[in-house]
Amino acid sequence: MSKWSMVIDLDKCVACQACSIACRFENNTPAVAPDQAEMGRAMRWNDVFPMPINSMEGSGEYPNVKTQYMTRPCMHCENPPCIKVCPVGATFINEEGLVEQNYARCIGCRFCTVGCPYGVRYFNWFEPQWEAPLAEHLNPDKVEGKGVLEGPAVRPRGVVEKCTYCIHRLKKAHAQAEAEGRDFRADEYVPACVQTCTGKARFFGDLEDPNSAVSQLEKNTRSFRLLEDVGTHPKTIYLREG
């Protein structure tokens, strides 16, 4: 079985936010109104933000000032705090290590959003809306079944959503391989943000395969994970700047 992982090389990242935009269009994340974004209700499955996040934490004394840009998809933890607290199993980790979110099951209690230490989970405060031309060009992909609604499917109001490493692309690749009667290859599946990354800073692959790029990069001395001390064992791995 695969164990999907993403490596983000912060040395190569130019903070262009192309990953955020690619994600938004791939996954039909609504752009909320400016006043809502001001309130902190903007949805960015893949967020790009400066570190340190809060001004009072200080980024150094002039001239030794240092601000770093972080780009942050879901960590797809091996020990996710979000799935442990979900009362209905609307969020769960699948056999390939992806933390999924089922919009047809979510009851909107927001326990997972409170439980996630990375803040990767977003809540639909209102019905999602798009401006006229955008609304006609939504991604038609979705993962659907009995009581299941996942992936880029347009979310109903009042449910939680999050980065899925583009689960619909994985399902499509699996289906394609099956239709052609051959084995699925790991390089057939890549999330939209990795595909679009301007600086080629993002790598994606199978951590179980010792020869994959992510397995090799994980051994790099620059590699680290976010908030390692909370015991979540993220599968999104970073390579330190410099």
Added chain:
Amino acid sequence: MLAIDAKDKEKIVMPLFRTSRAFIALVSALGTLALIGVAAYARQLYLGLGVTNMDRPVYWSTYMVNFIFFIGISHAGTLISAILRVTGAEWRRPITRVAEAITVFALMIGTLQIIIDMGRPDRLAFTILNGRLQSPIIWDIVSVTVYFLSSITYLYLPLMPDAAILRDNCPPDAPAWQVKMYTLLALGWRGNRAQWVRLEKGIAFLAVFIIPVAISVHSIISWILATTVQPGWHSTIFGPYFVIGAIFSGIGALFLAMTGIRKALGLEGYIGLRQYRNLGLLFLTMNALWFYFTYAENLGIAAGQQPEEFVVLAAKLWGEFAPTFWLMILMMVAAFWILVVPKLLPASVERVAVFQPRVAFASVGAAVILFALVSLSPRTPALAALSTANSLTLAWAAIIALLIFAALGVTFWLKAHPVASATIAGGIVLVGMWLERWNIILPTVTHPRLIPYAAYFPSLTEGLVTLGSLALFVMMFVVFFKFFPAVSIWEVAEGRVIEAAQSKNIMPAPEPSKTGLLRPRKFKL
């Protein structure tokens, strides 16, 4: 035909068949407030949870605070009727019904808060159909449901003989439906020996059963917070801390409710000073335990200085949550003072000039003026001199001294009015405990790890829903006691029998000593 004492009939039974103007006015006022709350919720349901001021990272706020607060109040019933019944505290008898009613109604309103807070209330059934036993929310649903079912049974069981008494002692002009209701609820109670034995057995079993259930309810609510890894919540003492706080606020609510009932129905002959004094002692115990837990909880964070946790504590101590945090502390100290200090004073203290209400008013006024000066000083050039460290320290010391002076000033009045002072303490603690829940939920959600720190103030919708919930709670309580006796008739009658039997006991007289019966007084005070 069950007999009833003539005095009980006049005081407890007859008001159930009279509808006063004040009752109608009160219920319509509360009903209006509740309807406004319902309208605000309907709007939220129609438009989405976005009409609240919640955002990322403030995913939980006022509704969650209300939830913990109301479920906390519900612990009044368990403490009074179960723990005191098991330990055989006789003085509980006249206030058991009030306490049990608080439990049932507070549980209803508390559960309602969670449904109001849900993004998809239409999917409530999923928690049963697809429930994951590993989630603290499912533990909570199980324990609150068990607690609700057992406490409503626990309210009903002692009500059964009372319903039979009402059925048999209705005034002739009583409305037919009311008599029918009592007949139904009495379930053919005739008061024979076999029935009494069964009832006592049932109550005794429930009383023992309900204590661990009540403790589990508030522990699990605390574990909803404590099982996350969020700074400030991930604490091992949250379980007992929340249970103590719940019982504490429960007694506060009970003080308010029993004073209201006592005043409205003129039950001074039933709910007497003995109830206020003994309940006040329990209240003090809970107050002291609450301080101990609050201190213990925050000391570890303060000493550890872990960067993520410490910012949460700093926000409470001197950051944006300092007003609510220190107001909470001030209220709890005030409640402690109100119940302790007047008892320590001799009666002759009235003659001392400090113990005058006018001193209290003057000191409070001076403290408020000084506080306004201190909080305005950095912004007003004329007061810039005040903002040096020395003068600020002096000003704060003066404010504290003035508040102590004010507290001394009202002490004698409090001593002369034990019921009023217990009620005031109860009200203060209720507000203080609501703030305590606020100070636990909000500082943590506004100070997450990888999201910018946020600010939060409730929106109008959240305010109206909160007000409506409170009004609905009071209204259910008032309407319930319009139709059911506020004091358990048979339990009080039983208490009288026990007391009469005990009063026949002969106390052994002290042995005469050589110096005579009276010992020489050592201190001439």
